[in-house]
Amino acid sequence: MNILWDYRQKLLKGLLSLEDLLFTALKVRYSYNNAYIKDKRIRMLVAPSILSADFGSLAHDVKAICEGECDLVHVDVMDGHFVPNLTIGPVVVEAVAKAATKPLDIHLMVENNSFFVDLFAPLKPEFISFHIEEEKHPHRLVQKIRSLGIRPAITLNPHTPPESIEFLLEDVDMVLLMSVNPGFGGQMFIVNVVERAERLKALIEKRNPKCLIEVDGGVSDKNIKLLKDAGVDIVVAGSFVYKHPEGVATAISALK
Numbered sequence: 001m002n003i004l005w006d007y008r009q010k011l012l013k014g015l016l017s018l019e020d021l022l023f024t025a026l027k028v029r030y031s032y033n034n035a036y037i038k039d040k041r042i043r044m045l046v047a048p049s050i051l052s053a054d055f056g057s058l059a060h061d062v063k064a065i066c067e068g069e070c071d072l073v074h075v076d077v078m079d080g081h082f083v084p085n086l087t088i089g090p091v092v093v094e095a096v097a098k099a100a101t102k103p104l105d106i107h108l109m110v111e112n113n114s115f116f117v118d119l120f121a122p123l124k125p126e127f128i129s130f131h132i133e134e135e136k137h138p139h140r141l142v143q144k145i146r147s148l149g150i151r152p153a154i155t156l157n158p159h160t161p162p163e164s165i166e167f168l169l170e171d172v173d174m175v176l177l178m179s180v181n182p183g184f185g186g187q188m189f190i191v192n193v194v195e196r197a198e199r200l201k202a203l204i205e206k207r208n209p210k211c212l213i214e215v216d217g218g219v220s221d222k223n224i225k226l227l228k229d230a231g232v233d234i235v236v237a238g239s240f241v242y243k244h245p246e247g248v249a250t251a252i253s254a255l256k
């Protein structure tokens with residue numbers, strides 16, 4: 001609203017250049033996106049995982065999902081300790097952030113979460129999520145992420161019950177439920193996530209109705225209806241999006 005007010009004032013004073021106009025349009029679009037993600041969904045939000053992109057053409061593949069109307073760009077950070085795989089650090093994620101026109105959703109799969117939060121905070125992602133199984137002081141870390149101007153999220157492995165984070169729900173903006181064991185793309189969907197999402201949804205209604213539910217792993221057009229019906233707000237999809245025979249935009253729209 002402030003943006004629109006400034007715009008009106010400048011128009012009245014005849015102070016609006018073409019550059020101003022373009023900048024204003026970009027800002028309105030970005031704040032619309034953010035408001036859209038903050039409020040409960042009208043439709044399923046889609047966060048393609050760049051883990052399945054072609055890293056030789058990473059900027060191209062990031063632009064493709066943004067132009068294909070994704071809602072977030074999901075970035076999987078693995079350290080080779082918490083999970084048996086190693087992915088990308090801040091230098092590569094900075095290149096992703098430059099290519100992206102949608103907000104970043106950083107999923108940490110690491111030991112020493114606080115160290116990685118410091119590494120990625122300067123890139124101003126929309127969300128940083130960390131695994132509850134790897135954090136001794138989750139409440140403190142949630143506060144730290146928020147104090148850096150980033151929306152905190154907590155991730156649960158397939159064996160972790162949603163009830164274990166009941167008393168953290170009022171402090172987080174999103175809970176990420178893993179529907180595969182973290183570490184690799186292209187794994188089979190673990191169907192117990194549907195029951196976990198339903199149980200989480202009931203807790204969220206009680207503790208913090210604004211909190212979003214995200215599901216990550218093995219998501220495709222085969223299980224999207226189950227997830228929608230369970231109250232999931234955002235899905236992460238790597239191989240379904242990047243390996244879709246009709247291209248990334250068709251895959252994204254099949255999940256909405």
Ligand code: DX5
Nearest residue numbers: 049182183185186218238239
């Ligand atoms: C797994 C990652 C996922 C992965 C999803 O540890 O967190 O984000 O890239 O890939 P698919 O959709 O192929 O299971």
Ligand code: ZN
Nearest residue numbers: 076107216236
């Ligand atoms: Zn992920």
